[in-house]
Amino acid sequence: MPEAGPKGALLRKYQELTAKHEALVHRLEARNEEYISAYRLSTWALETTSSALVLLRAGSILQANQRWHALARTGPWQLLSQGKATGPPMATLRQVAGHEVDILLASEDRGVRVQRYQKQGSDETLEIRVERAGPQEHVLHAQMVLALIHDVTQETRHTAELEQARVSLARQEQMKTLGEMSSGIAHDLNNTLNAMRLRLEMLQRDTAAPAHQAHHLKALMQIVSDAGLRVRHLQEFSRQQAEPSQEQAVLHDVAREATELARDSIAHRTRNGVQVHLVNEVPVLPAVTGPPSDLRYVFLNLLLNARDAMPQGGTVYLRGSASRSRVVITVEDEGTGIAEAHLDKLFLPFFTTKGNKGTGLGLSMAYGVVSRAGGTLTAGNRPEGGAVFTLTFPIPPAAPGAALAPLKGRPRR
Numbered sequence: 001m002p003e004a005g006p007k008g009a010l011l012r013k014y015q016e017l018t019a020k021h022e023a024l025v026h027r028l029e030a031r032n033e034e035y036i037s038a039y040r041l042s043t044w045a046l047e048t049t050s051s052a053l054v055l056l057r058a059g060s061i062l063q064a065n066q067r068w069h070a071l072a073r074t075g076p077w078q079l080l081s082q083g084k085a086t087g088p089p090m091a092t093l094r095q096v097a098g099h100e101v102d103i104l105l106a107s108e109d110r111g112v113r114v115q116r117y118q119k120q121g122s123d124e125t126l127e128i129r130v131e132r133a134g135p136q137e138h139v140l141h142a143q144m145v146l147a148l149i150h151d152v153t154q155e156t157r158h159t160a161e162l163e164q165a166r167v168s169l170a171r172q173e174q175m176k177t178l179g180e181m182s183s184g185i186a187h188d189l190n191n192t193l194n195a196m197r198l199r200l201e202m203l204q205r206d207t208a209a210p211a212h213q214a215h216h217l218k219a220l221m222q223i224v225s226d227a228g229l230r231v232r233h234l235q236e237f238s239r240q241q242a243e244p245s246q247e248q249a250v251l252h253d254v255a256r257e258a259t260e261l262a263r264d265s266i267a268h269r270t271r272n273g274v275q276v277h278l279v280n281e282v283p284v285l286p287a288v289t290g291p292p293s294d295l296r297y298v299f300l301n302l303l304l305n306a307r308d309a310m311p312q313g314g315t316v317y318l319r320g321s322a323s324r325s326r327v328v329i330t331v332e333d334e335g336t337g338i339a340e341a342h343l344d345k346l347f348l349p350f351f352t353t354k355g356n357k358g359t360g361l362g363l364s365m366a367y368g369v370v371s372r373a374g375g376t377l378t379a380g381n382r383p384e385g386g387a388v389f390t391l392t393f394p395i396p397p398a399a400p401g402a403a404l405a406p407l408k409g410r411p412r413r
Contacts (some may be wrong), residue, residue, distance in 0.1 A: 093126070114129045129148045259318060316333050
């Protein structure tokens with residue numbers, strides 16, 4: 001029987017309290033196990049994530065995962081703006097994070113700050129998100145900030161690939177439109193050129209024609225002939241039907257002929273005392289693959305573009321050199337140069353910086369001619385001012401004159 005009286009009641013009370021205590025201890029143990037499991041899970045998530053996480057306050061790191069420690073000393077990094085790295089490089093990612101935190105705390109914006117940085121000399125790109133953590137402190141430098149750094153290199157690569165695909169599709173549409181236009185225009189132009197060719201042939205056969213005009217007639221015949229080829233190649237280029245040529249071209253002769261044609265054009269358009277000089281320094285070089293008439297058009301186009309780029313006059317230099325595997329030709333001018341934003345678009349069809357005076361087809365056709373010859377055509381700016389176009393052609397294994405001629409002495413101009 002349970003003990004009666006005050007002692008029994010006290011015992012029962014003690015037993016009830018003991019049971020409640022034991023239940024509370026069991027609940028605390030279960031809750032502690034939950035907390036420990038949650039902590040282990042969060043720690044595991046922080047350490048296995050591909051993103052770097054760091055909690056900062058007053059420039060000091062309160063907590064960070066292993067990914068942060070792996071990235072913190074990498075660099076240098078530059079801010080990525082509109083797809084281009086800009087601004088002074090920062091030596092390490094830790095400096096970048098500190099810079100972003102300072103900007104966030106100095107701003108009245110209470111939201112999240114997101115910026116992208118690219119590793120100098122690489123396409124490795126990181127997205128950095130910083131936001132205030134916890135209640136706002138009265139002293140800004142004591143405010144805790146959480147930084148999340150995520151590698152978005154693959155994303156930026158895919159974005160660039162999509163942009164290239166978009167540009168390629170747009171170019172295909174332009175080529176389709178150009179092909180439709182040129183098919184109708186070419187017929188009329190060819191008729192006109194054929195009529196001019198017949199008249200010039202009649203003048204050449206006319207014994208009464210002044211002998212001192214013979215070289216002008218010859219030059220005009222060459223121009224008309226080249227123009228006819230241009231019309232045909234315009235159609236081929238716009239429809240992407242042209243095949244690589246197996247003809248051989250001696251660039252020394254091509255450059256000389258193009259320079260003579262350009263001099264005639266410049267002499268007729270010289271006005272207001274503006275003087276443009278052409279200096280041909282292309283020596284005898286190994287032959288390259290490509291139609292001479294097409295390459296003459298390329299050189300002539302570049303020379304006339306150089307003239308147009310020098311409104312105050314100046315000198316255009318046509319130079320050449322060779323190695324064992326390639327021939328390099330440069331066309332340099334002393335003009336205004338090429339805007340940085342235009343360098344990537346310069347060889348696209350219909351792109352022009354001449355407004356209504358340009359068609360935007362000259363350089364794109366020149367690019368196509370050089371590409372079909374197996375070469376490259378690039379544009380840039382000279383350190384001393386002006387633009388430079390560089391044409392590079394591979395030397396065929398069995399090309400005549402493969403043994404390099406010495407580049408000494410003054411070439412014919």
